[in-house]
Amino acid sequence: MVLDFNTLYTYPGRFERLFEDFFKPMYGGEGRRPVFPPLNVSEDEANYYVRSEIPGLPMDGLELTLTEKSLVIRGERPTEQGKYYRQERPAGFFQRVVALNVPVDRDSVRATLTDGILTVILPKCEGCIPRKISIDVA
Amino acid sequence: MSENTHETKALPRVSPAMDILERDDGFYVFMDIPGVRREDLKIDINETELVVTGRAPQGASDKETFLEVQFGPGEYTRAVSLSDRVDRERIKATLKDGVLTVFLPRLEKPAARRIPVQTA
Secondary structure (H helix, E strand, O other): OOOOOOOOOOOHHHHHHHHHHHHHHOOOOOHHOOOOEEEEEEEOOOEEEEEEEOOOHHHEEEEEOOOEEEEEEEEOOOOOOOEEEEEEOOOOOEEEEEEEEOOOOOOEEEEEEOOOOOEEEEEEEEHHHOOOOOOOOO | OOOOHHOOOOOOOOOOOEEEEEEEEEEEEEEEEOOOOOOHHHEEEEEEEEEEEEEOOOOOOOEEEEEEOOOEEEEEEEEEEOOEEEEEEEEHEEEEEEEEEEEEEEEOOOOOOOOOOOOO
16 A cells, blocks of 8 residues: 655554455455456447446557457557566456457447547447337238 | 536545556656546645545446446545655656556755864
8 A cells, every 4th residue: 555665654544544445345455356457338229338448558559359259359558667566557468358249330330548448339230220010910 | 417416426436556666766656547537636745645536437328228347437546655755846647548657756865964063
């Protein structure tokens, strides 16, 4: 938690922090996550959305591949040079595969990266939006 | 969404992942705070600590239904205690691609000086 070089270090808010740490959910302690990068997948009527927290990479450091059945997000987080006192941020190569079990409009897939959040918008294809079929009574 | 409701809604507090390293010119602190815009980020320095707080709002619209959720909106808070060897006046912070970099330059050592003892 600290860069403890102070000669006379007082701990303001030390106990509050202790309590906060105690009541924190188990999985999210100290920012550690099981996988990097975390993904959110959502949909609305027109699109599927794949969002991911990938801080520290420019768009051209990121490789997005859309294959027949999947969307692959790949890249490498650089390691800073210097003498480390603390290293919690994940570094190195990463890859995540999102299986697409649904048809998407492959030509109009868009991706944006703002403030370290990647958003991929996969439009549902025209023919896949559910349509009502009227049944004529003979 | 108006700015006011935005302000009052409490977000879960998240402790961002942080790297601290030392180079020749001083200390560098890196924090992963994806989704935080520059205007939503606050860095406060008090006597002994540097406190970073930033809000990452929900990026999705209300109409979306989620199929998989591995991260969410949150308020990042993290405190770093400052060394006596850090020059507080020259601390620099930059935010790029969701990574906050804080540069803490080393304090220039005052030159050693001998104090002459006078006889009364």
